[in-house]
Amino acid sequence: MDVKGFLDLRLKFIRDFYDTAAAPFNDVMEKIGAGEAPYEPPYSEDEEPPYLSEWINAQSGLDVLGRACVSMLSASLKLYFKTWEVELDITWQDGERKKLFKNGFLWGYIHAYTEVLGLNWDKCPADLDILEQVTLARNRDQHPETISKMDVDYAPADTKKHPSLFFVTEWEQRAYQDSDLAGITWLNPSVHVSREALWQAIDEVAKLSGWL
Template sequence: MDALYFLNSRTRFIRFFYAESSASFSGVKDKIENALPPFDDPPYSEDSEPPYLEEWMDAEAALDVLGVACISMLSDSLKLYFKTLEERVIGFGFENREAPFRGGFVPAYLAALGEILGTDWSDCPVDLALIEQIVLVRNRGQHGEDLTSFHVTHDKATLDKHPRPFFVADSELSALTAEEGSLASLLMPTIKVDGAGLHRALDEVDALASWIEDRLGHAHDWRRRVARPQVEQP
């Protein structure tokens, strides 16, 4: 089975889905900011807030929700790719599945594949910390925190492991690193998955799968080693 082909098909779809969906929400914001129809004739109001603020904020929130949804699809695609390597391409398993997966499926599969592909991953050009954060953001995004908002924040466990998280607004990251102290010492930063961040994550997942594909020849050597009967020493 060509696992790389099907993973790339999924990442292409995620790019398409985000581009088409975000265009609508960005279009609403642009029309409001430039007073274009149907936002060119605001009703009379004595409020000090700008007209159509609620509609603008809804569009902004929709972009945030869309970004997290796409990261969730990407995380699931990566997990299915690893599972396909395990079950249908290479054919390996875990003696005790619960223990290695306690820290997440990315570290578990990287450890197993490292042995099979003959690498400690130091020669892999992919940002593996970003790969892991894709899954962490997906996990956080599945659980709302506040009825009044769709925003989701990073948690302390994530910040302890990744003090400068990738999926965070530049303004929050700048404020949190401007003075002494760690991110976790302040309010938890909001998860922010914009178009640039999503495409960087997609590129890293594609690059990781391509790199693994180029080393699959090592899997044949691994199969021979594990299949070779052990000769008892006299």
């Protein structure tokens, strides 16, 4: 089976899907910013920017889209590993798989392929920390903790394990590195998957599959 070929098709789909789905949200935000129809600024003495709710909804749409795409990316990576598990006819002792996978499928498969193929992961060109954060972002998105907002936040344990979070806004990344703010629970950064971050994460998955 051409496992890498099927993965590449999935990676291309994620890119195409994101750009197609993001277009209407970007269009709304650009038109509001430029004051173009149907978002011409009305006369108002209100200090609140016009069409603020429409802009926020469009931004929320982009955020949800980014998280959906990173979830697809995580699933694609897991399917890639699982397919090779079958192709290589990897077998497990009783309880072995559960033990190895307790910290997530990425490290479980890394250990398995190290044993079976004798791989030296120090030579892997992919950024394994970014790949781990792909699965982290997916898990946070699939298990939100509040109904009161569309944003999904990282847990304190996430920020402790990953002091330099990958899927956050530049502002939150800078703010969270401030030692005076890092310990404030309600300031936990949100999962934010920009187009640039998504593309880099996809590239890291491609590097991994090309190396394997």
